[in-house]
Amino acid sequence: MFAYYFQLGVRSLRRNPVLTALMIMAIGFGVAASMTTYSVFRATSNNPIPQKSSVLFAPQIDNWGPEDNDKGEPPSAMTYTDAMALMRAHKAQRQTALYPIAISVVPDDANMLPIMENSYAWYGDAFSMFDVPFLYGSGWTSTEDDAHAAVTVISRALNEKLFHGANSVGRALNIDGRSYRITGVIDTWNPQPLFFDPVNTSGFDDPTQIFIPFTRAIDLKLSTAGNNNCNKDPGDGYEAWLRSECIWIQYWAELPQSTAAASYKDFLTGYAAEQQRAGRFRWAPNVRLNDVMKWMDVQKVVPPESKISLLVSLGFLLICLVNTVGLLLAKFMKRSSEIGVRRALGASRREIYAQFLIESATVGLAGGLLGLILTGVGMLGIGLVFEPQIARLAHLDVQLIALTLLVAIMATVMAAFYPTWRAAQVQPAWQLKSN
């Protein structure tokens, strides 16, 4: 019966080509707009580290107080003072302070110019905290952190460029004129959004290529390559800046047990209270502890453009559906006499329902197919609105293709409920009487 109704549906679509084309286009455009914008939303609201997102936490400590903070929320980065206090306390299973640095590699090959790559200074713990995959070797250890050692971990891409992909563990790398020993080469690792530092990257950036120990970077007096915010003049020189209330460090703690987060928060509150007693903070403890997804939310990683365009497209789809309801109503009611004949010949209401819902599903399928083509076109247009770092994350995969067809068919069938109900209400006697 399904195949027969499907055939009937296809035939009926051919009977009013203009009306059918209108419906298919409305559904196609509506679905395509929604799916294109959804693909960007999906990419930007992605969970970058699903296996650990609930055990990694970003603490915040309000060192600026109600006068300088943003509507009572603690600053989104940390001072050197607070980050070091948390590192020393060592209350989490693993922890790291981190900040972006601007360093350049000087290749041994004299014909090559210096290369600058995205780089971070962090602690050895970070590699295991963030599940960074290694191609060769491993990260450095806490002994090397404590020794402020000149060690480095580089990316696969940089290893290709400098060592033609060979195992470079143990070899020396010239960074800004100083020699570093390579302890590991990481495999391709580019979590998007860039959860460990949304503050300095807005969430989307090219992969990091070089890591060096945080302690080493401080020894070399490297300033942050990201944002540095001060509520008052830090004074002269690097040492004064380290001691100042300027915020520029991102901090992460790994707290695997469910109770650990609560006790870590208590620890943060205790620390802030201690600072208050010492006279550094002239306000009550104001701390936050957010896991990865909460932190992405607080940092507004999903660009407002993505949310607005998704909302507008969903509104657009809604209008297309209202339009479809109207057109289907017109189409079905035109066939009142046909329905009358079928009913008079013994078709039940249920059969009328089945026939018309299947017919509208065929419209939905056709709309979905058109929508797929238009989504493909829309994908090309994403680069118009969004940064290349975001635009390249959105792609048409099997999941999105299935979703496009499903949304098109479901939406059309839902839109068809009212017109079908009206069609099923047709009184056979009335229709047979006339003509």
Place this chain on the structure above:
Amino acid sequence: MLQIKPILVALKRHKSGTILIALQIALTLAIVCNALFIIQQRVTRLQRPTGLQESDLLTIQSRFVGVTDDGVAPLVRSDVLALRQVTGVEDAYATNSYPLRGGGWSTGTRLNPDAKKPTAQTTQYFVDEHALATMGAKLIAGRNFNAGEVIVADPKSLKTPPQAIVTKALAEKLYPKEPALGKPFYLGDDKTPATIIGIVERLQVPWSGTWAENFNDNAVLLPVQLTSNFTVYMIRAKPGQLADITKSVPAALFKNNRMRVITGERGIRTFAMVREQAYKSDRGMAILMGVVCLVLLAITAAGIVGLTSFWVGQRRKQIGVRRALGATKRDILSYFLTENLLIGIVGVVIGAGLAIGMNLWLVSHFEMARLSMVYVLAGVVLLLLLGQGAVLAPAMRASRVSPIEATRSV
């Protein structure tokens, strides 16, 4: 002349169709109003002038490798002198940032150094005496820096220099009632003032986003050469030679000192590229909203045509009867136009409410401005006209129904 009462009676018999058209008009109005408003906001934003003469301008970002900050000053000096010697280069200077660059310095300005709240927020451009000529900024009062005033300073222990050039917008914020030229002001927490020695007509801040919107034209030029191994060079080409120097200038820099990196996507950009990148998402958003509006209006119009055609088809008999009883073609035409107008009015009234509601929601969730009533009015007129236009073809067909139809059936 308008047969409103019979129309209302007839519409009661087509409740669902009427509601669907009205609903579609209402939703379309809500989205079109807000989309037009977003387009207007974005377009105004990307039309803001920078205060620069943007043609023939090249920007380069360079970072020295293996040099500590205190060794940088002579290298930058040497770079700048080398740049000014390149064939086709009119003038050049080194700085920390420039309008629309996407990153730079900002601080508060005060008239009273002990005041808690700054008088105005501003960006700082650290430049030399060649900056105004290179930028093509228009000095409207006072004078330029001279070479002797330019000091070398570490960005981590920077003191306000004695002289400053400010934009007209900032001068008027600081001294709204009197001429600002020759007057002092304080930057950040510094207790020593700078004196305004010159005023330029306009210079935009490095940011194009909404957060810098309330100090978009506030800029201070300071005669300081920062000793940071990261430097930005602004280079003005002789007319028509921009394409040539875009190639020759980086080569000249590497020839002057090869221990450097010219970095990433902001490395070498003509100002046209700077502008395009800064406003990329604004332009894209405007285009997207424009396309959505057009497709939406087309679909709504198509929906009205479809449903009205259906109604005309259903009522051929009644139309025939009316024509036989003496109604003119014009009467039939005006019947359908009026019917559409009535539905349209209901739709736009609901739609105006929805548009305002949607805007209020956007305002509370995103950095958006309040919708101006002009847009609602424009949207209302647009949709009513669209409805009338869409209904015209089916209504014409209805008016051509022959009175004989009345006699045919039964």
